[in-house]
């Protein structure tokens with residue numbers, strides 16, 4: 001019987017920013033990826049977070065971006081889903 005190295009959702013979420021930044025060692029990255037294979041909730045959070053970071057980076061490079069365009073971009077990401085999840 002093999003050991004169960006499955007992470008819990010809290011473990012994944014607690015390491016999420018480091019994971020996205022590439023600051024975790026490869027073994028832990030593998031565990032996080034394996035968790036996401038079987039956990040749709042964490043996949044959604046990961047997906048939303050990476051898109052949000054991408055969007056922030058994009059808008060940070062484009063300070064001239066009109067606010068209404070920015071808002072539409074954020075709307076597209078369905079960030080309300082994430083907000084509700086954390087509520």
Ligand SMILES: [Zn+2]
Pocket residue numbers: 008009012035039040041042
């Ligand atoms: Zn999970």
